[in-house]
Amino acid sequence: MKTINSKISLKSSSLYAVFFLCVMGLVLQGCANLDPDLSEFDTPPESFASLDDMDKGIGGVYSQVTLAARMTTFYAPAWAGDDMTTHRALNKADFREFDQRTVLSSNNRLLRNWNAIFDAVNAINGVLERSEGLIGLDNIDQEILQRQIGEAYFLRGVLFYQLARVHGRIPLPLTKFPDPDISRSSLTEVYGQIESDLQAAADRLPDIYPGVLPGAPRPNKGSAKAFLARLYMDWAGFPNNDTGKYALAASTAKEVIDNAGSYGFGLVDDLETLWTVAGRFNQESLFTLAYCKGCPNNSLGNRKFSRLGLPADLGGWNETFAEIKFFEDFPEGPRKEATYRTELDWQSFNAQKSPVFKKITGPEGDLNPSDFITVRNDFLMRYAEILLIYAEASGLSGNVTPDAWEAMNMIRRRAAGLPYAIPDAAIDITSGDIAELAFTESKWEFAGEYKRWFDLMRREKVSEVLSVRDDVSGPVPEHNPIIGSLETSNYLAPIPADAVARNPNLAN
Numbered sequence: 001m002k003t004i005n006s007k008i009s010l011k012s013s014s015l016y017a018v019f020f021l022c023v024m025g026l027v028l029q030g031c032a033n034l035d036p037d038l039s040e041f042d043t044p045p046e047s048f049a050s051l052d053d054m055d056k057g058i059g060g061v062y063s064q065v066t067l068a069a070r071m072t073t074f075y076a077p078a079w080a081g082d083d084m085t086t087h088r089a090l091n092k093a094d095f096r097e098f099d100q101r102t103v104l105s106s107n108n109r110l111l112r113n114w115n116a117i118f119d120a121v122n123a124i125n126g127v128l129e130r131s132e133g134l135i136g137l138d139n140i141d142q143e144i145l146q147r148q149i150g151e152a153y154f155l156r157g158v159l160f161y162q163l164a165r166v167h168g169r170i171p172l173p174l175t176k177f178p179d180p181d182i183s184r185s186s187l188t189e190v191y192g193q194i195e196s197d198l199q200a201a202a203d204r205l206p207d208i209y210p211g212v213l214p215g216a217p218r219p220n221k222g223s224a225k226a227f228l229a230r231l232y233m234d235w236a237g238f239p240n241n242d243t244g245k246y247a248l249a250a251s252t253a254k255e256v257i258d259n260a261g262s263y264g265f266g267l268v269d270d271l272e273t274l275w276t277v278a279g280r281f282n283q284e285s286l287f288t289l290a291y292c293k294g295c296p297n298n299s300l301g302n303r304k305f306s307r308l309g310l311p312a313d314l315g316g317w318n319e320t321f322a323e324i325k326f327f328e329d330f331p332e333g334p335r336k337e338a339t340y341r342t343e344l345d346w347q348s349f350n351a352q353k354s355p356v357f358k359k360i361t362g363p364e365g366d367l368n369p370s371d372f373i374t375v376r377n378d379f380l381m382r383y384a385e386i387l388l389i390y391a392e393a394s395g396l397s398g399n400v401t402p403d404a405w406e407a408m409n410m411i412r413r414r415a416a417g418l419p420y421a422i423p424d425a426a427i428d429i430t431s432g433d434i435a436e437l438a439f440t441e442s443k444w445e446f447a448g449e450y451k452r453w454f455d456l457m458r459r460e461k462v463s464e465v466l467s468v469r470d471d472v473s474g475p476v477p478e479h480n481p482i483i484g485s486l487e488t489s490n491y492l493a494p495i496p497a498d499a500v501a502r503n504p505n506l507a508n
Contacts, residue, residue, distance in 0.1 A: 068120055225256050250404075277375060285380075288380070316369070405428075
């Protein structure tokens with residue numbers, strides 16, 4: 001079965017190791033020109049012989065995760081949110097299915113994402129099994145080994161989580177040779193496995209991974225705890241609705257906040273710097289996927305930014321646009337300027353009259369508008385998100401504290417262009433429904449970052465929000481009107497038809 005392979009190709013592992021060296025060179029000190037002997041990365045399939053072998057195995061995994069995430073395929077469900085849209089025609093049908101809530105099991109983006117994630121999970125399982133022979137050996141630095149094992153658990157947890165947010169119930173292959181007829185697990189089992197993996201990572205990872213650039217391009221303890229906090233938010237909402245997890249989300253987020261200095265985390269002063277090439281490694285990212293333009297075959301260049309967010313009028317590929325109503329409703333101020341290319345007259349475009357995300361194209365002049373391969377990094381989670389998780393979860397769990405209000409107000413101050421750590425009576429809020437206020441703050445803070453749909457889904461606000469998505473005030477209508485159901489029965493994406501054809505047990 002292709003979706004859950006039973007072997008790791010040594011040749012592929014060798015290539016991934018080459019890619020990993022280039023990316024880690026970028027993470028550590030800048031990408032170098034490499035021309036290694038591929039054969040030296042071939043390691044025995046049964047077990048690792050050394051920490052060096054283990055590190056190469058982890059390197060292969062990072063490369064596979066980066067390859068899976070480098071295209072918008074990894075984030076395709078995000079087009080269902082009210083913040084993002086795509087072109088009304090051309091070759092964007094897969095994205096339009098999400099945009100219009102008519103996702104089919106034949107959607108090619110679903111299948112490619114499914115295959116890529118399970119390929120990476122299979123590689124992780126192989127690394128974990130091949131590491132077992134090193135545990136307890138006197139000639140092996142056990143602290144380093146456990147750190148590497150923690151990375152493997154973290155990456156597997158993140159990948160299972162990414163897929164569960166799309167499909168809900170998924171299979172959970174945990175061995176190098178999984179059952180080819182594996183079935184989907186229950187939601188509770190899925191969330192429990194993700195929790196177990198992330199907790200295993202938190203137990204093993206250091207406060208700061210040694211020798212890497214800011215932004216946790218190799219995860220640390222705080223990275224794992226941050227993803228646990230987000231997991232608990234989803235667990236408490238749709239589709240599992242275990243509301244007791246809101247208290248866990250709040251307490252786990254607070255752990256990250258209280259230890260942010262130890263983990264190297266914090267807000268950046270200027271939100272716009274996050275979308276620049278110079279800002280691709282920063283303290284606000286809680287886990288960074290690093291990309292490298294010029295690595296072998298450009299396989300580790302990022303293919304989600306620059307040209308993909310521009311209309312054909314500007315030489316773009318018409319893939320990722322901003323929703324008109326969302327743009328109209330967005331509060332004026334520095335955060336809106338950091339989110340959109342407001343200097344562009346989008347209503348004069350011929351290809352499609354849609355606003356343009358600065359978060360996708362970068363500020364004017366920062367990226368070459370003709371490039372579809374860039375060195376922009378992916379921030380899978382930002383410190384701003386952990387602050388807003390803490391505020392929202394505090395409200396939903398009924399334990400609102402002054403710290404929760406301060407967490408949200410830090411985001412509000414920066415959005416207004418003010419120092420985020422200095423209270424300001426004109427901006428700060430200290431009363432009201434903090435859960436709803438923080439939810440709304442997240443709406444504006446993470447626009448265009450492939451997150452809004454999942455927030456709408458977990459809080460079951462899809463119908464409430466998307467039913468008025470097309471009510472624009474100006475002369476330009478939304479280009480992809482919703483034609484599918486907005487009910488909870490249509491929230492989760494179907495299992496890819498090709499995967500079910502290979503393993504009929506996935507249909508149940």
